[in-house]
Structures are given as structure tokens and as C-alpha cells.
């Protein structure tokens with residue numbers, strides 16, 4: 067991932083996606099906002115107990131830095147499901163100014179409509195951006211361990227194929243900062259659920275340093291799903307950034323004992 071200074075805000079971009087003129091994409095960081103304490107400073111999440119005024123201001127700061135009107139952002143009320151919404155013109159701006167209008171019970175969004183910035187909010191879950199440059203279709207989703215077990219990234223690729231005639235072999239995929247295999251410990255219960263949901267756990271579940279715990283490798287699990295769905299390995303870019311290790315730059319729910327903000331990953335088809 068590359069880091070770009072946009073005034074006081076800094077945002078990451080993926081090397082592969084940066085090569086395409088038709089899209090704008092980014093990963094926000096904690097830098098450049100007005101939230102305080104555990105939320106400091108650029109918290110994007112309305113739902114985490116921060117002051118709504120500050121969150122809205124942070125979103126405006128980020129949108130201004132990117133040169134995209136906030137009314138073009140679309141957010142979902144994420145619930146760790148595998149529900150993927152097809153986003154049309156009427157969805158533009160949903161959830162951008164307030165929590166209530168965000169797309170309900172949705173963890174992934176797909177669109178081919180220009181000037182809609184699909185945004186997912188995370189702090190440990192994996193934000194994933196997809197782009198089909200042939201059919202000009204974009205998607206944003208988030209996959210924590212629950213979403214990964216529910217195969218939301220597979221569901222998103224399948225829906226892009228069904229609704230937009232995309233081909234998986236043309237798609238580019240980018241995995242943003244999230245809790246990495248260096249840190250992401252889970253208990254026996256998660257391992258049991260993972261075995262039922264995913265079957266083969268080779269390289270996904272590994273021994274942890276903490277007795278009785280296991281490492282759940284969210285990155286390997288989602289990359290495997292992308293490859294199984296037909297996305298080429300060379301088209302998958304993993305930031306490899308662990309937000310728990312890099313907690314000063316990215317929010318990590320685990321690093322802050324569940325009381326923290328959210329950063330976002332966004333993607334938009336630009337009007338040419």
C-alpha cells in the first residue's frame with residue numbers, strides 16, 4: 067500500500083488499483099480528524115459511541131481531502147453477514163450524513179453507477195475492494211471472522227458475475243489493513259465454526275503464543291476464497307498491514323479493548 071498526504075489527512079492506496087484512471091479508491095487512517103480519546107482523530111463510524119457532530123465533521127474533512135462530495139458516499143449498517151447489496155442511483159448518499167439511512171443489514175455493496183463512493187468501515191475486520199475494469203463494476207465489502215466464515219467475498223464475486231456479467235478472471239482485489247496473522251487470536255469455538263464453514267483450515271488456523279488460543283489468518287482465508295472463485299492470484303493485492311500492530315495509524319478494536327473508532331476503505335467509479 068502507498069500512503070498519500072492530503073493536507074492533514076493521510077490515506078492509503080493500493081498499487082494495482084492506482085493504475086486505473088476510471089476509479090478513485092482509498093483507505094483512510096486515524097490522521098487529520100477532530101475526534102478525541104480512543105476515537106482520535108479521524109473516526110468515520112457513527113455507531114461506536116463517538117460524538118455524531120465530530121464524526122460528521124471527520125467525514126467532511128476526508129471527503130474534502132479526496133475531492134469527493136460527501137453526498138456521493140454510500141454506507142451500510144454492517145452486521146457481519148454475507149448480505150451484498152446492488153447499489154443503484156437511489157442509494158447514493160445513504161448513510162453518508164447519519165446512521166439511520168445507511169443500507170440495512172448489509173456488509174458488501176456492488177455498483178456500476180458512476181459517482182457513488184462505496185464505503186466500508188472497519189477496525190480489525192478485513193476491508194476488501196473489488197474492481198472489474200472490463201465491465202466497469204466496483205465492490206466494497208468487509209470480512210471479519212464471521213463474514214469470512216459466511217464467505218462474503220465469494221458472494222460478492224458471484225453477484226458481480228450474475229448481475230453485471232463480470233468475469234472473475236478480470237477482477238482485481240485489494241485487502242486493506244486489518245488484524246493480521248501476527249495478532250488475531252481466537253478460541254476453540256471459532257476454530258470449530260471455521261472447520262464447519264470452510265472445511266480445510268490449512269494455513270488459516272495456526273498455533274498462537276497464548277495457551278488455548280489459535281491464530282485465525284483472515285488474509286489467507288479471504289485470498290483462498292477469491293482464488294477459488296476464479297480471481298487470479300496476481301490480481302490480488304494484500305496490504306499486509308496489521309492494524310493491531312499499527313494502532314497509531316489505524317483503529318484496532320482489539321488494541322483498544324473494543325472501545326475505538328473506525329477507518330474506512332472506499333471505491334468510486336469516476337465520471338469521465
Ligand SMILES: [Zn+2]
Nearest residue numbers: 248249308311
Ligand atoms: Zn499484528
